[in-house]
Amino acid sequence: MPTDSRAGNNRRITYLEALAEALDQEMARDPDVLVLGEDIGGEFGGAFKATKGLWQKYGEDRVINTPMAELGFTGMATGMALAGLRPVIEMQFADFISTAFDAIVQYAASTHYIWQGAVPWTIRAPADGGTSSGPFHSQNPEAWFAHVPGLKVICPGTPADVKGLLTSAIRDNNPVIFFESKTLYRSLRGPVPPGEHLVPIGKARQARPGADLTIITYGAMLQSALAAAEELAGEDIEAAVLDLRTVKPLDTDQILESVKATGKALIVHAANRMMGCGAEVAALIAEECFEYLDAPVRRLGGLDTPVPFSPPLEQAYRPDADRIAAAARDLDAW
Amino acid sequence: MTSLSAVERLDIYRWMYRTRRFDEVMVSMFKQGRGLGTCFSARGHEAVSIGAGWGLQPEDFAAPMHRNVGMFMLRGLPPDQLYSNYLGRANGTTRGRDANLHGNGDLSHNLIGFISHIPQSLPVALGTAMSFRYRRQPQAALTVCGDGGSTAGVFHETLNMAVLYMAPLVVVLENNQYAYSTPVAEHTAVSELHLKARAYDMPSQVVDGNDVLEVFEAVSAALARARAGEGPSLVEARTMRMLGHAIHDGAEYVPGELLAHWEARDPVVRFRRWLQDNDGVGPDVLQELERTETDLIDQAFAAAEASPFPDPDTVEAGVYAD
Ligand SMILES: Cc1ncc(C[n+]2csc(CCOP(=O)(O)OP(=O)(O)O)c2C)c(N)n1
Ligand SMILES: [Mg+2]
Numbered sequence: 001m002p003t004d005s006r007a008g009n010n011r012r013i014t015y016l017e018a019l020a021e022a023l024d025q026e027m028a029r030d031p032d033v034l035v036l037g038e039d040i041g042g043e044f045g046g047a048f049k050a051t052k053g054l055w056q057k058y059g060e061d062r063v064i065n066t067p068m069a070e071l072g073f074t075g076m077a078t079g080m081a082l083a084g085l086r087p088v089i090e091m092q093f094a095d096f097i098s099t100a101f102d103a104i105v106q107y108a109a110s111t112h113y114i115w116q117g118a119v120p121w122t123i124r125a126p127a128d129g130g131t132s133s134g135p136f137h138s139q140n141p142e143a144w145f146a147h148v149p150g151l152k153v154i155c156p157g158t159p160a161d162v163k164g165l166l167t168s169a170i171r172d173n174n175p176v177i178f179f180e181s182k183t184l185y186r187s188l189r190g191p192v193p194p195g196e197h198l199v200p201i202g203k204a205r206q207a208r209p210g211a212d213l214t215i216i217t218y219g220a221m222l223q224s225a226l227a228a229a230e231e232l233a234g235e236d237i238e239a240a241v242l243d244l245r246t247v248k249p250l251d252t253d254q255i256l257e258s259v260k261a262t263g264k265a266l267i268v269h270a271a272n273r274m275m276g277c278g279a280e281v282a283a284l285i286a287e288e289c290f291e292y293l294d295a296p297v298r299r300l301g302g303l304d305t306p307v308p309f310s311p312p313l314e315q316a317y318r319p320d321a322d323r324i325a326a327a328a329r330d331l332d333a334w
Numbered sequence: 335m336t337s338l339s340a341v342e343r344l345d346i347y348r349w350m351y352r353t354r355r356f357d358e359v360m361v362s363m364f365k366q367g368r369g370l371g372t373c374f375s376a377r378g379h380e381a382v383s384i385g386a387g388w389g390l391q392p393e394d395f396a397a398p399m400h401r402n403v404g405m406f407m408l409r410g411l412p413p414d415q416l417y418s419n420y421l422g423r424a425n426g427t428t429r430g431r432d433a434n435l436h437g438n439g440d441l442s443h444n445l446i447g448f449i450s451h452i453p454q455s456l457p458v459a460l461g462t463a464m465s466f467r468y469r470r471q472p473q474a475a476l477t478v479c480g481d482g483g484s485t486a487g488v489f490h491e492t493l494n495m496a497v498l499y500m501a502p503l504v505v506v507l508e509n510n511q512y513a514y515s516t517p518v519a520e521h522t523a524v525s526e527l528h529l530k531a532r533a534y535d536m537p538s539q540v541v542d543g544n545d546v547l548e549v550f551e552a553v554s555a556a557l558a559r560a561r562a563g564e565g566p567s568l569v570e571a572r573t574m575r576m577l578g579h580a581i582h583d584g585a586e587y588v589p590g591e592l593l594a595h596w597e598a599r600d601p602v603v604r605f606r607r608w609l610q611d612n613d614g615v616g617p618d619v620l621q622e623l624e625r626t627e628t629d630l631i632d633q634a635f636a637a638a639e640a641s642p643f644p645d646p647d648t649v650e651a652g653v654y655a656d
Contacts, residue, residue, distance in 0.1 A: 034468070061467075061468055064499075066495070067491075067494060067495065067498065069491035069494065069495065071457070071487065071488045071491060072457045072460075072488055072491025072492050072494070072495055073457070073491075073495065074457070075454060075456070075457025075458050075460070075461065075488065075492070076457045076458070076460045076461040076464060076492075076495060077461060078457070078458045078461055079395075079446070079457065079458040079459060079460060079461020079462040079463070079464065079465070079475075080461040080462070080464055080465050080468070081461070082439075082441065082446060082458065082461070082462060083395070083461065083462045083465030083466075084465065085465055085468060102451050102454055102488075103454060103457065103488075106449060106450075106451045106454060107449050107451065107454050107455075107458060110449070111439065111447060112652055112653065112654060112655045113431055113652050113653045114428045114431045114432045114436075114437035114439070114447060114449075115427060115428055115431075115432075115437050115438065115439035115440065115447040116439075116441075116652060116655075117439050117441055117446075117447060118655035119655075120655075149653050150653050150654065152654075173655035173656065174654050174655050
């Protein structure tokens with residue numbers, strides 16, 4: 001497949017290309033949109049090249065190379081956003097977002113509630129593992145932020161959603177954290193509309209229909225869940241796959257609708273399971289549709305360890321299609 | 335000699351006196367149990383708040399902190415609204431969502447709210463300065479940071495970036511000798527706090543923070559440089575926190591001689607005397623002004639106390655912007 005054939009709707013591009021396209025189109029559309037982050041200036045284009053070409057096209061005022069000072073430049077972006085700009089911050093790796101925690105969870109998240117100051121920035125955070133990148137380049141820290149009122153948290157799982165949700169995030173008037181799966185950056189291709197493409201924040205998507213159980217997931221685990229569902233179909237187990245796409249706000253309607261229809265729920269995410277976003281989904285199901293359940297809610301997630309480096313350890317850590325299929329079989333047989 | 339007219343100087347005194355009265359009434363009401371939560375006295379900081387704030391233009395951004403009540407008022411927040419914020423009322427700036435001077439942001443006055451996490455307002459103020467640079471607007475942003483705030487990492491991140499980007503930012507380092515119970519010499523090994531700016535090649539200077547005209551001249555010159563594209567600067571204003579850290583704090587740890595030293599340099603009393611000696615302002619004029627301000631503040635507190643609390647049904651309103 002060509003990477004950018006501009007051939008209309010059946011054009012297939014990578015997750016990373018979809019992301020770069022959204023950035024470029026939003027910068028072209030709105031002069032208030034600017035990007036800032038480490039190593040994104042000049043010819044370099046950032047650690048993952050998501051911003052490559054933007055500096056040449058939009059200049060150094062709109063592509064701001066920052067020092068390695070996440071707390072400072074995130075706070076700076078908050079000031080820019082309060083002044084009406086729409087900064088898109090690139091964390092070099094999602095793991096380093098903890099350095100900016102105060103600026104995000106204390107200042108930016110609370111400002112509108114306290115004094116009606118809107119903070120329309122987006123943080124792009126390359127997250128996710130499965131690539132032997134070790135404990136500090138593999139994290140999925142979405143749950144830290146899903147706990148914070150005032151933030152929106154997005155974890156897209158397809159190239160089309162990356163483009164559509166990043167576009168929506170940039171136009172949203174609230175601080176949005178956009179967790180990208182760097183595992184999918186170059187490995188996943190899909191159809192992406194070439195023109196303006198918006199996906200609403202807070203809406204899940206049924207990625208596959210099925211009557212026997214619902215697999216609820218997001219981010220990179222969507223692909224693993226779809227692979228598992230395909231395998232299960234060969235065994236006459238029809239698993240619906242619900243892609244949350246946004247973890248905050250959560251699409252509670254679609255979660256409940258699907259689980260009421262199938263009576264069984266398996267929640268999967270790559271982040272460690274303990275206190276992960278899946279716990280909130282499980283609690284929601286238990287509270288709101290207990291009487292529809294034919295089996296206990298099941299959850300799969302990473303182990304409660306730092307993300308280990310060595311391949312056999314990381315494979316043991318992280319859910320995959322085989323483990324999803326095995327858990328689904330158990331649930332189906334309940 | 336100053337660039338201000340005698341009329342402006344008298345007006346400066348009015349704002350300093352208003353700031354002082356605001357603080358005195360606040361402290362007295364909290365001691366009587368008529369406050370809510372806590373409050374941080376600004377006694378002794380009037381010249382910093384008013385002197386620095388006087389140089390601001392309406393289009394500039396300001397990010398004051400928890401002892402800059404004068405600057406908040408100067409920026410356009412009326413005293414009754416501020417008191418209502420102290421008392422958790424629906425008509426306080428934060429509609430009952432945050433306490434005392436915290437959260438008093440208002441974009442219609444280009445005023446950035448202050449949050450407890452010190453000094454997290456610093457990079458935010460830098461961002462507002464960057465917005466001017468980005469839009470090629472000849473304005474500046476001013477923020478205030480305590481001596482304690484100058485020990486945090488983000489202080490240094492902000493200074494470094496401000497110079498790197500030649501942002502139109504002025505940082506007023508309000509050195510009031512203490513960070514809560516800790517004297518400056520015990521929280522930083524740098525003897526001249528403004529020298530921290532020099533590590534980033536940022537111009538810096540020290541002023542007598544109890545001399546309102548000196549604060550004004552230095553800060554307004556720094557603002558003018560910033561607006562002219564000549565980059566950020568830092569002004570260290572040396573002053574003294576005359577009461578405890580917050581209302582509960584008797585500040586027994588502060589030596590009496592130190593307080594006496596600064597009491598003799600009280601910024602309000604001192605400027606009053608300056609006006610009499612240099613501008614020939616008569617005692618009748620000053621007394622009349624002081625009576626007017628006293629009434630205004632008394633009425634403001636009474637109005638706040640009579641204001642309703644927020645409706646609990648609104649508790650979830652405004653977490654998100656539309
Ligand atoms: C990050 C953080 N840690 C602790 C506190 C509690 N605290 C509030 S004010 C303060 C001292 C601040 O000193 P300084 O910056 O000199 O300002 P001052 O109160 O003297 O005006 C402390 C420790 C805080 N607000 N923020
Ligand atoms: Mg101090």
